[in-house]
Amino acid sequence: AQKVTQAQTEISVVEKEDxxxxxxxxxxxxxxxxxxxKQPPSGELVFLIRRNSFDEQNEISGRYSWNFQKSTSSFNFxxxxxxxxxxxxxxCALSGGATSGTYKYIFGTGTRLxxxx
Amino acid sequence: xxxxxxxxxxxICQRGTSLTIQCQVDSQVTMMFWxxxxxxxxxxxxxxxxxxxxxxxxxxxxxxxxxxxxxNLTFSTLTVSNMSPEDSSIYxxxxxxxxxxxxxxxxxxxRLTVL
Numbered sequence: 484a485q486k487v488t489q490a491q492t493e494i495s496v497v498e499k500e501d502x503x504x505x506x507x508x509x510x511x512x513x514x515x516x517x518x519x520x521k522q523p524p525s526g527e528l529v530f531l532i533r534r535n536s537f538d539e540q541n542e543i544s545g546r547y548s549w550n551f552q553k554s555t556s557s558f559n560f561x562x563x564x565x566x567x568x569x570x571x572x573x574x575c576a577l578s579g580g581a582t583s584g585t586y587k588y589i590f591g592t593g594t595r596l597x598x599x600x
Numbered sequence: 601x602x603x604x605x606x607x608x609x610x611x612i613c614q615r616g617t618s619l620t621i622q623c624q625v626d627s628q629v630t631m632m633f634w635x636x637x638x639x640x641x642x643x644x645x646x647x648x649x650x651x652x653x654x655x656x657x658x659x660x661x662x663x664x665x666x667x668x669x670x671x672n673l674t675f676s677t678l679t680v681s682n683m684s685p686e687d688s689s690i691y692x693x694x695x696x697x698x699x700x701x702x703x704x705x706x707x708x709x710x711r712l713t714v715l
Contacts, residue, residue: 516701526690528706535701574642578700586631586700590643 485510487577487591495597496565504560504594506575512536515579517551517558522593523571534558536579565598572596602627602695604707612713613683620679621710623693628673631696634666637709638689646691649676683714 486509496502508517519531532542534551542549546563562569572593580586603626613619623632632649647655647668655668670676680687693707 518704527708528692530703530705533703576704578696578704580700587645587648588633588694588696588700588704589645590635592642 485512485577485579485587485589487575487589489573489575489591489594491594492592493595493597495599497599498567499564501561501563502565502596502598504562504573504575504596506558506560506591508556508558508575508577510577510579512579515577518576518578518588519549519558519560520574520576520590521571522574528574531560531573562596565596567598567600570596570598602629602697602705604693604695604705606693606707606710608710609708610711610713612715614715615684617683618679618681619683619712620677621691621693623676623678623707625674625695627697629695629697630673630699632670632676633694633696633704634668634676634678635692635694636689637692643692646678649678680712683712685714688712688714 488507515536517534521529532549539551548561550559572595574593575591576588578588605624607622634646635643636646637643645658646661646666647657649655649668649670651670665681667679690709690711692709694704696702696704
């Protein structure tokens with residue numbers, strides 16, 4: 484079965500601090516995809532990144548970076564020099580299903596990030 | 601990309617009634633899903649809407665309570681039947697253009713309040 488664990492329920496940081504959001508996943512599929520979404524207070528879900536299981540290269544996009552490690556089944560997200568606008572709930576998600584034939588997207592419980600001015 | 605229109609955007613319903621949520625996509629998509637997001641909670645997958653056949657429901661969700669239709673590749677409906685206050689939630693239609701490979705696009709959601 485697929486499972487995504489985000490152990491951090493809520494994190495508070497002061498503006499300009501770096502913060503890492505953890506994501507651990509479980510799957511029996513050999514081919515799978517990992518995602519991060521942001522849900523600001525307005526409620527819409529904003530896609531941040533997609534990573535497939537064969538690409539373990541870390542990725543950086545501006546102040547955002549992602550660390551994918553298959554050995555530990557983790558896909559962590561770091562925000563550098565956090566800003567108040569980064570305050571949101573962040574969801575990690577997993578998709579796959581080639582093994583079972585049932586393709587679906589499973590979300591973690593989310594981490595609420597509060598960036599204080 | 602995919603633009604998703606959901607109707608209604610919000611509604612207040614009486615206990616025991618049923619409400620149908622519509623999801624219209626601006627292009628043909630492979631996968632359509634219905635999620636529920638209760639206040640302060642994560643997204644819980646209700647079912648995968650299969651075009652031309654019965655939806656595939658997740659554990660804890662049944663067809664009698666959440667009947668789903670998907671008559672074509674751009675449209676789906678979710679009905680919340682015999683509603684109770686516990687059904688108060690945001691219901692989200694989402695789509696993917698790949699078989700679990702692509703970005704998941706979301707509608708703006710339908711916020712239901714059951715009195």
